[in-house]
Amino acid sequence: MEVRLLGRIEAWAGGRAVSLGGPHRVAVFTLLALRAGSVVPVAELVEALWDGKPPKSAVANVHGHISALRAAVREAGGPAEVLVTRSPGYMLDLGAGGHTDLAMFEDLREAALARRDAPAEAAELYRRALACWTGPALHDLPSPVLRRHAERLERRLLLTVRDKAEMELALGLHDVVIAETRPVLQADPHDERLRAVLMLALYRAGRQADALAVYREGRRALVEDLGLEPGPELRRLEKAILAQEPGLDLSVPFARAHPRQLPPAPALLLGRDDELASLCALLTSQSVGALTTVALTGHPGVGTSALALRVAHAVRPAYPDGQLYASLGGPGRDERPPEVVLDRFLRALGVPAAALPGDLAGLAELFRTVLADQRVLVVLDDAAGETQVRPLLPGGAGCAVILTSGRSLAGLDTSATLRVRPLAVRAAAAMFTALSGRDGPEVGEVGALCDGLPLAIRLAAARLAARPRWQVADLHRRLADDRLRLDLLTAGDLSVRGAYDRTYSGLGEAAGRALRLLAALVPGPVTAPRLAALMGEGDVVAEELLERLVDHHLLEPGRRTGGGWTYHCPGLLRLYAAERLAAEEPAMGGAGGGLTAPRPAP
Missing domain, CATH: 1.10.10.10 (Winged helix-like DNA-binding domain superfamily/Winged helix DNA-binding domain)
Known part of the structure; x- marks a missing residue:
């Protein structure tokens, strides 16, 4: 089944158009298509259709719309199971070979981001992504909820035009960039990055005066509309053009990179299904207006970092502009200063070393500026405290932060704080068996002696693997000896004692x-x-x-x-x-x- 959202809403099954019906039915189908492959709760559908003022028959009406849509798909020659009932709502399953133009757009955009080191290839991929658009997103849908979706999609369109222009500028296609970016900048005069691209294209085309005029137009729009002066990178570019600095002929200043810094996700994560589902739902929700910050805390060795990485990998497609990761070192001597982390983040985002401010406040300001219109996921692992974290938080509502810490960070304004608990008895036993390949009546007691801590269970399984002649009973007998237990729970550079040392030092x-x-x-x-x-x-x-x-x-x-x-x-x-x-x-x-x-x- 093929669905088109980037223009007039259309669906095709078996080569025939599906008759989607009236506005409410089209709105239901559109919401399901926007989240194809994921369950959309009935409550969300009701909110979209009636904007917070549903009639008493709202739920029944939604069920009726789903039944009618199933019939329309069947009539067009498609399978009825495309619209799947799954608690607490419905899911659009497009099946093998099915797709939406939105998914194609995002896939091509993601492929282009990965090839920015090859500007010609990236530019072509961006062109193909833009070709997915046939008109305004979610055309002619009156629902306020869907209009907000449409506004976000239109913003993605503008960002893609800008990304393509950066690649074309690197290829020396100055006239193409000038022709394509001027109308987009008129529609979004506050986009400073696109303005920088146009200024540089004009300068490289030998039109220095026009480049400076574009800067003045942007400054006037920012001051009159928002009461703001241009950001530091745009001001630096103006000065560089005035001085005719030689470096302007070499590259786009702040040519945006899209880092992929996440360490590997843990291969095994048992007993965390509820936490994983709730965190993924929060981080992929379509709510706007504020930065999403999730804090995971818990006892040393309880697995906050493992859960954070599994969640980060699961929601990565929702943050196509990049994923940043930093281990903050926790309390004590290994604590990483925020300016060191910001320096590394900004370099990874494409900011030249020469443009990096020398103070923490300037680095934090530039970090927020670079990420202002991006969808970037930031993972801050093992934070020591609020002072270390605050400068590392983006300002844009499109970004999100997953934060882990061994202590409560009550001073931070978080969207959600989850205290990760030790594993229950069954989950602890299942984890030990999965890691060691061994089972037996003592497995549950081994998990209990490890206090249900994933780190301790992992180390106990590693100890058993290092002693292949041992049975689980042999390991259990030694762990039950208080004099031996901490010595046994160590492998290489990992140990329960080391995890406690880091917390104790703070x-x-x-x-x-x-x-x-x-x-x-x-x-x-x-x-x-x-x-x-x-x-x-x-x-x-x-x-x-x-x-x-x-x-x-x-x-x-x-x-x-x-x-x-x-x-x-x-x-x-x-x-x-x-x-x-x-x-x-x-x-x-x-x-x-x-x-x-x-x-x-x-």
Whole structure:
């Protein structure tokens, strides 16, 4: 089945046109076609048809429109199962060989982005992408929801014209660029990047005065319409043209690159289906108006980074202008300054080194400017705190950020914050079996000794793989020994102990001592009075330190008892605390019930 959205809405099945019917029926079909292959909830269809004021019969009317569309597809010779019922709504399944002109446009645009190092090939791909358009997007549809879709599509059209012009400029086709970009710039006078392309084309064509006139026209439009001065790159280009700098004859300033920086997605991700679905839905929603920022936090080793990367790869097609990734190093000595990250991001986006500002504020301003009209996904892994993150946030509503951190970042304005929990017993056992290829009655207990932490489970499976003569029971017996467990949960440069070290280094002395003294408490719930007695502090101070450990996702708050809270300390963390206590406060190192006894070799 073939569907056309970039112009008049049309559908063809078996070479025959499908009679889509009246405006409401066309609107239903269009919404399904815009998200072909994905489920569109009935509530979304109702919102699009009646703009927040549906009649009582709205849901029944939607069902009726679907039935009529199925009949129309069958009448044209197409299969009825093109329109699939799937909770909580419907899905348009175009089948093998089916396509929409919008999908073709995006595929060609994506192919062109990947070939920008070969301007002739990229320009041809852009031309083919633009040929998919036969008129205004979603032509003649009155629905406000669909008009917003149309506006976004028209913006994509303008961006593609600009991208093609950049490639043609690199090929020396100055006259073509001038002829094609002038009318587009008149329709969107605030697009500074397109204005820069036109200015450079005019300059290279020997029309310096015209190039400067284009700058003045743009400045006037920005000041009068928006109360803004041109951005730093456009101002630099004007100065370069005035000075007739030799570099202007070589390349387009800020010729946009489309980085693909995501590390590989994890091959195995079990027990996270609900989180994955909700995050993907949020990051691919069509809502506009603000930057989408998703924060994933959790206990060290719980798998926030793995979940973030799986989500990032799943939503990558929704961010065709690029994906940026940075490991921020977490708290402590390895924390990466934001100016270092911004420098790398801007270079990856095509900004020449000579154009990079020398201060953090200037780098952040240029970063937001470059991404203002883009759809770029930014993944910031292992953030230390709000101060490190804020300069790395784009300003444009078309971008999105996935952020992971070992502590709560309450100071950031996020669209959603998800605390990733350890795996449930069954998921932990399934992960261990999938990684090790082993099964047995002790598998569930191995997962429990790993506290349901994916990192620990992965390392336990690696330990078993390194000892092929062992059975699961052999591994379980050794893990059950508190003296051996942390030593066993290590492989190469990965270890549970290392994950705790990174978090511990950022706690500060008071909270770090509170964590150490947890080992001096017998297993069971932790309370502020018990910790206060060990620290020689008041209950309020002890409770505040425990809450700081909660903020770093090291403790889980439990029940309120007697005016205070109980806190749960996972087994692996208690073993780590015992090690730190023995190393830093040896006088108290024996208080943990034998936890710090000498360790046999694993």
